[in-house]
Amino acid sequence: MSRALGLKVEQLRVVYDGFVAVAATSFEVAPGESFGIVGESGSGKSTVMRAICGLAPRSGGRVALTAGAEAKTALPEPGSKAFRQRVQMVFQDPYGSLHPRQTVDRILAEPLAIHGFTDAETRIERALDEVGMKSGFRFRYPHQLSGGQRQRIAIARALILEPQILLLDEPTSALDASVQAEVLNLLEDLRRRRGVSFVMVSHDLAVVTHLCERLMVMQRGNTVEFLASADLSAHRALEPYTQSLMRASSGFRRGQGTTPVPTELA
Amino acid sequence: MSSNAADTLLVVDDLRVAFPNRDGGWFEAVRGVSFTLGRERLGIVGESGSGKSQTGRAIVGLTAPEGRVSARRLAFKGTDLLNCSPKERRALRGGRIAMVLQDPKFSLNPVMRIGKQIEETLRAHTRTSSGEAKKRALAALESVRIDDPERVYRLYPHEVSGGMGQRAMIAMMLIAEPDLLIADEPTSALDVTVQLQVLAILDRLVSERGMGLILVSHDLRLVSSFCDRILVMYAGRVVEELSAGGLAHAQHPFTRGLMACLPQLGASTHPLATLDRRPEWAL
Numbered sequence: 001m002s003r004a005l006g007l008k009v010e011q012l013r014v015v016y017d018g019f020v021a022v023a024a025t026s027f028e029v030a031p032g033e034s035f036g037i038v039g040e041s042g043s044g045k046s047t048v049m050r051a052i053c054g055l056a057p058r059s060g061g062r063v064a065l066t067a068g069a070e071a072k073t074a075l076p077e078p079g080s081k082a083f084r085q086r087v088q089m090v091f092q093d094p095y096g097s098l099h100p101r102q103t104v105d106r107i108l109a110e111p112l113a114i115h116g117f118t119d120a121e122t123r124i125e126r127a128l129d130e131v132g133m134k135s136g137f138r139f140r141y142p143h144q145l146s147g148g149q150r151q152r153i154a155i156a157r158a159l160i161l162e163p164q165i166l167l168l169d170e171p172t173s174a175l176d177a178s179v180q181a182e183v184l185n186l187l188e189d190l191r192r193r194r195g196v197s198f199v200m201v202s203h204d205l206a207v208v209t210h211l212c213e214r215l216m217v218m219q220r221g222n223t224v225e226f227l228a229s230a231d232l233s234a235h236r237a238l239e240p241y242t243q244s245l246m247r248a249s250s251g252f253r254r255g256q257g258t259t260p261v262p263t264e265l266a
Numbered sequence: 267m268s269s270n271a272a273d274t275l276l277v278v279d280d281l282r283v284a285f286p287n288r289d290g291g292w293f294e295a296v297r298g299v300s301f302t303l304g305r306e307r308l309g310i311v312g313e314s315g316s317g318k319s320q321t322g323r324a325i326v327g328l329t330a331p332e333g334r335v336s337a338r339r340l341a342f343k344g345t346d347l348l349n350c351s352p353k354e355r356r357a358l359r360g361g362r363i364a365m366v367l368q369d370p371k372f373s374l375n376p377v378m379r380i381g382k383q384i385e386e387t388l389r390a391h392t393r394t395s396s397g398e399a400k401k402r403a404l405a406a407l408e409s410v411r412i413d414d415p416e417r418v419y420r421l422y423p424h425e426v427s428g429g430m431g432q433r434a435m436i437a438m439m440l441i442a443e444p445d446l447l448i449a450d451e452p453t454s455a456l457d458v459t460v461q462l463q464v465l466a467i468l469d470r471l472v473s474e475r476g477m478g479l480i481l482v483s484h485d486l487r488l489v490s491s492f493c494d495r496i497l498v499m500y501a502g503r504v505v506e507e508l509s510a511g512g513l514a515h516a517q518h519p520f521t522r523g524l525m526a527c528l529p530q531l532g533a534s535t536h537p538l539a540t541l542d543r544r545p546e547w548a549l
Binding site: 040041042147176177178180181182184185188189203205206207209210232233234235244245246248249250251252253254 | 313314427428457458459460461462465466469484486487488490491492523524527528529530531532533534536537538539540541
């Protein structure tokens with residue numbers, strides 16, 4: 001697919017009432033690439049995503065779509081309807097991100113209506129099929145679905161507009177390990193088939209390195225380090241913060257030496 | 267930490283928890299769980315819907331009112347939990363058996379200062395003057411490694427971070443000095459580094475105070491690195507018991523399948539293995 005788009009974020013800054021949530025973050029996602037953002041809560045990783053798609057106010061910096069070498073036609077500006085059609089987001093918690101009183105059918109029809117697609121019927125059928133849901137699910141309500149099924153619907157809702165960039169905000173952290181594996185496989189498969197670029201936020205290093213080729217580590221609104229996933233897997237992180245995250249993700253260790261207890265009390 | 271037979275805190279024999287379903291029948295969420303607990307760290311691991319939380323809730327006596335709890339024996343330090351009076355049960359709950367819930371954002375009272383919430387536990391179980399209660403609340407906050415107890419004492423839950431809120435909840439549970447603490451996903455809502463801090467606090471309390479701890483979690487890796495013993499639950503039953511660090515020798519296909527579908531740092535497996543659920547596991 002030649003229409004793959006990339007993303008360029010320059011000096012992105014998000015400030016809420018004087019609190020700097022994101023301070024001058026820059027990164028680039030090549031067309032078709034999968035890029036991960038890792039950090040703890042409050043690091044600004046989700047805010048970066050929300051600022052890209054216009055859910056958080058941008059107080060500075062630039063967000064732009066990029067195409068490959070060919071086709072230098074004007075790409076849609078952030079905030080425009082055309083931009084939103086190309087950049088879609090999947091949220092963390094499928095228990096909170098689907099309208100509880102709308103059927104799957106209506107949830108999927110809404111973005112189509114907004115963007116003026118006329119072939120809703122076939123698109124809904126296809127979107128459900130793509131995320132591995134039988135059409136029997138089409139007239140169910142979210143509460144009749146399991147967590148994994150809900151997240152599939154959330155992914156279908158994002159994919160139904162045929163976006164070229166998918167923003168994934170902790171897409172599997174609310175799911176069981178076995179369901180997480182299914183959703184991760186689904187995402188990989190979709191990326192291979194449709195050539196979509198991913199930007200994925202997660203606190204789970206193993207999940208990010210599984211799905212992404214390159215990643216960025218954030219802490220308190222600042223970029224700590226850029227890494228290739230292979231480097232992270234091979235424990236070649238340079239920054240002490242990244243190393244401490246890696247240690248923490250390997251599980252609990254008895255004895256104070258390895259457990260990061262608050263320094264003032266250690 | 268060793269547990270000998272004389273030191274048995276809790277006996278659970280053939281515990282069953284059932285809820286009415288729509289067509290007038292009963293759905294059994296927990297189907298015959300048995301274990302004994304000494305002064306040790308026991309992990310209960312399973313997926314959502316496996317009955318792990320309902321097991322913990324039944325022990326504390328927090329099963330939803332429409333649920334039906336039965337067991338051949340459910341005893342805490344010789345007290346029969348199923349046949350004792352509600353008054354006795356209430357005295358045990360929060361006093362001798364305490365429970366830490368998953369998300370501090372939803373399980374703390376949003377309109378009550380943290381200090382007052384901690385004192386509330388104490389008031390419910392002992393006669394304490396308000397001066398004494400405050401002193402003990404501050405000490406409890408200090409014991410969960412909160413730097414400035416005086417400040418946190420005055421804060422409302424929305425003013426603290428998740429890790430701080432969870433520590434406050436642990437402080438609240440510990441102030442009555444329970445013998446048994448049931449922690450239901452105590453760290454799932456927290457960051458990895460904070461997770462380890464909270465676990466280190468629980469770990470210290472178990473070894474220093476000789477408390478029994480049941481850690482309910484979906485995170486097999488985390489639990490196996492923390493607990494002395496692990497029960498793996500599937501569809502309301504214990505399918506496997508593992509000793510600490512015995513994860514690699516797990517026998518049951520469910521446990522092994524669960525391990526296999528976790529992405530691992532340094533090992534690239536594309537696509538990930540998915541769990542092939544066998545109907546016979548749920549028999």
